[in-house]
Amino acid sequence: MNEVARQLEAFDPPPRVFWIDATNFDLPPKGDAVEYLAQYGGATILEKRQAINCAMQLAQPLGAARGLGDLIEDAITGKRKAIPWPWPALGRLTKAPMPGTITCECGDPGASKSFFLLEAAWYWHKNGVKVAVCELEEDRAFWLNRALA
DSSP states (O other), X not given: OHHHHHHHHXXXXXXXXXXXXXXXXXXXXXXXXXXXXXXHSOSSHHHHHHHHHHHXXXXXXXXXXTTHHXXXXXXXXXXXXXXXXXXXXXXXXXXXXXXXOOOOOOOOTTSSHHHHHHHHHHHHHHTTOOOOOOOXXXXXXXXXXXXXX
16 A cells, blocks of 8 residues: 555645555454445445545545644644753744754854753753753763763
């Protein structure tokens, strides 16, 4: 199915493709539309149409829109939100770190980039944000000493 969906995305214009999870309908693992309609479609065309509409309400879009609905819903419920900087003006001016983004910190040697990051990480940790820092220079003892400073 995924390979067929990728091939369909190459069409111009691409068709709308949806994924319907068979486990939502108590169908066998390789259940298909025929089995779905036999189980839920009723006897008339109208009942079959209603059953298809019901399945489509649970369908997930594939292609460019894949996952967009989940991202929006997570933002609405607060599950997905920006991590606040310790310095509010920085957050307003940069919009970083936003979910799903990578934030790079750049500057000359000795410009206090590492201390900046450690202070932000400490602030996030104190406020219940899970955080990990991976410094790519020196060794663990060096960084523990800097953290103590």
